Amino acid sequence: MNHPRISIITPNFNGETYLEETIQSVLSQDYPNLEYIIIDGGSTDNSVSIIKKYESQLAYWISEPDKGLYDAVQKGFDQSTGEIMAWINSDDLYHPKAFFSIAEIFKFNEVNWLQGIPSTFDEMGRTVDVSGIKRWSKLDYYLGNFEWIQQESVFWRRSLWEKSGSKIDVEMKYAGDLELWLRFFRYEKLFVTSALLGGFRQRAKGQLSLEFLDQYMEEARTKIKEELECNLPKEEQDLVRKIKKYNATISKFHFVFIKKIANKVYFKGIIKQKKHYFGYPSVITFDRLSQNFKINK
Template identity: 45%
Template sequence: MLVSIITPSYNQVAFLEKTIRSVLEQDYPEIEYIVVDGSSTDGSVDVIKKYENRLAWWVSEKDRGQTDAINKGFARARGEIIAWLNSDDTYEPGAVREAVEYLKSHPEVGLVYGHVKFIDARDQVIGDFPSAQTSYAKLRQGYVHMGQQAAFFRNDLWKKVGPLDPSFYFAMDYDLWVRLAREAPIVYHPRHWANFRLHGDAKTVAADDRCWPEMLRVHRREGGSWFSVIYAKYWVRKLAAPLINWRRRKLFERKP
């Protein structure tokens, strides 16, 4: 069963090689790896060329951002199972094999996701992503609890509900999870599959305030009420955001 993995990248030379190696060093042999670079100027292309003989396809050209890059990669994906791994995140050894084994043995499941740990710029574990089982109904109320880095889903479902909506800057993955969960069960498999890197240039830290308004757009599109749990969560998060982001910065700025 072929697995297609897409890495969108733009000026992440400090972390890109670790991302690439975490994919290429998986113990699952049937991986189609695609890297879509947005015309980086920091040496990223040299890193990609170092591994180009092991890539199914790569390109470095101007695009309309991360979402456009992911869509471009998935348009070329031939795998029955697909995923994307951003250029500052990493897989754990065995992640792809375990995801394939799960989806093979549970044909009714459309997407499986594992546990994610937070790491800093030095690859040190600094916390745990709050992974937990969710569902279409829970997702609509903002109960996400699934790390994109550890999500693997079926290509036939992607073809049914994709592509990613380029009007989303931050919550394009949440929007996709909602659409996928509407069509098939999604399952949390509590195995450590990926690492989510927090650093000064990461979107999660630099533009976190754009996430919840985009999630509310999805909620309203799905017929959600203005008087709902997700709106309450939005206001709580908005009030708590300065503290949350301060704590995140302290985590990745921590001295070794």
């Protein structure tokens, strides 16, 4: 099996409570071509002592003041060299052997951006929720249906990162991941797999996603509006407007058979264009007999 280099970044600031568990979830993968980088923002708790316990297994680490989460993530990626890239925050976790699944899936040339099936950990590190498979199109974002591409289980090729500017928006306070996904959507489709890769730790308090959700949503909607108005090709802008009008019209029909007739007679062209510009990629699943992942065409 080919083992492309996987670069993982962990940003941290005063995260001693869960940091070691996150580090162990990365290193215990036993993946032979791992580049693990930790960027600490000048923590005043026990974080640095925890990092030093594992420094012989790290490609790079530093502890110095930064401008926040996304500044730390950017610093980490600037130090990275791997063909496949991702970041995991210092309270979240990867599932066992996830990196081997990732390496196998990225052998498919058409896969440049990947999300595992979303999962949730609790404060004890137990897996307490696994969501159903949801396929994504950039149209979902343009229509405001952006909840959520799970950052903790997302991986991408360096070529996509470079094509998208080799940067994360360090001015963003909350929705930097969403802003990055918007730029990725300009060039690639997001493949999803039924495999468990990474998960989000849901805490009862002291978590940005809980305490600043309204601010995240405001940043997200602002960025989506900006993308629609400033970066979409005109033909896609026009099609999004048509689809919004179509959705508003079709929602007024209360009977399924009427909707089917309307789609076939009046909206066939829009539906065809929608599939062309905003179609979903196939789901990647695991084949029991071959013991390999496959793209369901």
